[in-house]
Amino acid sequence: MECGEHVVGKPLPTVWRLVDQALIDEYADVSGDHNPLHTDPDFAAGTHYKGTIAHGQLCFSYIVQALLLAFGASFAYGGDVSVTFLSPVRPGDHVRASGAIREVASTGGKCSLRCDVVADVDDRVILRGEASLMHDLP
């Protein structure tokens, strides 16, 4: 099944990002989310995670970047993305965000698209989910 350039199975562009403690702290500052699990190594060491972890929303933003690379501004107007966070991202991790088109349909001069999205660190899945959007036919 295809719709314009969009074909089931076509991968989304891959976004690679290095997450370090400085970036986590920067995200905490700009977001105001100073949960000590993210920013306080002593506190985080005493938790189930045994150390600081990145904000889920930071890693989520990489998925949205991959969707924008794939579909351009179409995704900004009605795009929908949901993810489940499965594993923590720690300082020093290289996150790879990507996905693939799962369903395409043509309706009224537009492509209706559903995608699987995933982010991993060294093949350890950190989040997984799906996205949907309508995209103008070329």
Added chain:
Amino acid sequence: MPDFIPYRELSVGLEFPPSVYLVDADTVRGYVAATSDTVSQAVLSEADSGPSGVAPLTIAALYNLKASSAIPAPPGGILAKQRYRFIRPVHVGELVTTSLMVKELYTRRGRNYVVIEGRSMDEANSLISEVYSTRIWAK
């Protein structure tokens, strides 16, 4: 009085006062840097006819986080799931009003989960994004 809301005090349908957030240029710059976002502004600016700079879509996280300060969570909780629906991008200088409501509460494997809906509106009271966040509420 604790500086966070215990899980037992939350209830489905509980609403919180709307929070107003100014999308200013410094915040957008800081957000772009913190998310290593080399993509959003290039992609969105190309198609954008707004009066000022366009912000990354996921900056919606910031106004939802500000609004969620009305529901302070115990330290140590984490985000389990998240869903965003984007109606349109926002621009530098816009005032965004976000309202939060508790949509669902459940316990699984001894952990307490809270699903919060955030609806963000522009100054014309038009919806610009919806966010559903499922948080594990620390004990």
